[in-house]
Amino acid sequence: MKTLDPRDRSAAIAAAIFLLVFGAGFLFLPRAMLYLGTISPYLAAVVGTIFVLAFFVVFWLRARYQRHR
Structure with a gap:
């Protein structure tokens, strides 16, 4: 079984928090x-x-952040 590297683990935790909230x-x-x-x-x-707009703003902000990285 493959273990997650720290970036994947961080993304998984962020996704879980997003889904819960x-x-x-x-x-x-x-x-x-x-x-x-x-x-x-x-x-x-x-x-x-x-x-509802906040739901989509989170995705928009993440896309902007990923584009600049």
Whole structure:
């Protein structure tokens, strides 16, 4: 069995953290939006939009970082 070198291990840990954070976020996002929708539907829309955009911003930032390396 092949062992991971430090870069691969770091990438695997980063991917696991990313999946856990955004997985939990998307799991609780509907409940949070329903709660925020009782305060203001616009607030719920803004929070949902920001969370979904943050998901893609992480990939965009990683692509920029990889391009400069």
